[in-house]
Amino acid sequence: MVAFDEQFRQQLRELLIWRRDVRRFRTDPLPDGALERLIDIACLSPSVGLSQPWRFVIVQNPARRSAVIDDFRACNADALASYSGDRAARYAALKLSGLEEAPGHLAVFAEKAGDIGHGLGRATMPETIEYSVVAAVCSMWLAARAEGIGLGWVSILNPVRINEILDVPGSQKLVAYLCVGYPQTELDHPELERTGWEYRRPSHEFTTRR
Known part of the structure; x- marks a missing residue:
């Protein structure tokens, strides 16, 4: 059994603190094999019934990237229209994607029709397929941060x-579209907190006892 000491536990906490949803990227290219290495780590994540439902698409084609950016702009305009007054002005000022600057684009899907795992654990909670993919994204996010690489989740x-x-395929459901690259700056607080959109609330606000 591997033992993790107090120093490691503190470093893990620091990794969690410094993990950021990055919007502002440098345009420097990623090292060869960087995305593939992060995908390898993501695939070490737990999955319901060992179903391994994650499917990764490295988006390199310029026309496809441009189409994704166009879709973001259309969806972002619709989102802006849902706000009014000061909140609309705040929203308009936010930078909500790094799609144009980030050297890496990675789409992550959940395979809903896969037979790996033989359906174990999904009969009562089929959404655990998507949860498993989210766990893989989180693992990748932390691994990337440990290498100084930033991820931005564009929803x-x-x-x-x-x-x-x-x-x-239609059986695959989009879970995450990720911008991947080196951040312009290192931040230990969420950008949305720094801009006043929302603040990080203490854990006791989300905890109950029964």
Whole structure:
């Protein structure tokens, strides 16, 4: 059994503190094999029934990237229209993706029709397929941060349109579209907190005892 000492535990906490959802990227290219290495680590994550439902698409084609950016702009305009007054002005000032600057684009899907794992653990909670993919993304996020690489999760997208753009099977559900690259600055607080959109609340606000 591997033993993790107090120094390691403190470093793990620091890794969690410094993990950021990055929006502002340098345009420097990633090292050869960096995305593949992060995908390897993501695949070490737990999954319901060992179903391994994650499917990764490295998006390199310029036309496909451009189509994703266009979809983001359309969805972002719709989102802005849902706010009014000061909140709308705050929203308009936010930088909500690094799609144009980030050297790496990675789409992560959940395979809903896969037979790996033989359905174990999913009959009562089929959504655990998507949860498993989220766990893989979180593992990748931390591994990337440990290498000084930033990830930005872009959720202001139309999942059906992204499936079309990337030509993936209908059985695959978009879970995450990630910008990957080196951040312009290192931050230990979320950008949305620094801009006043929201603040990180203490854990006791989300904890109950029964």
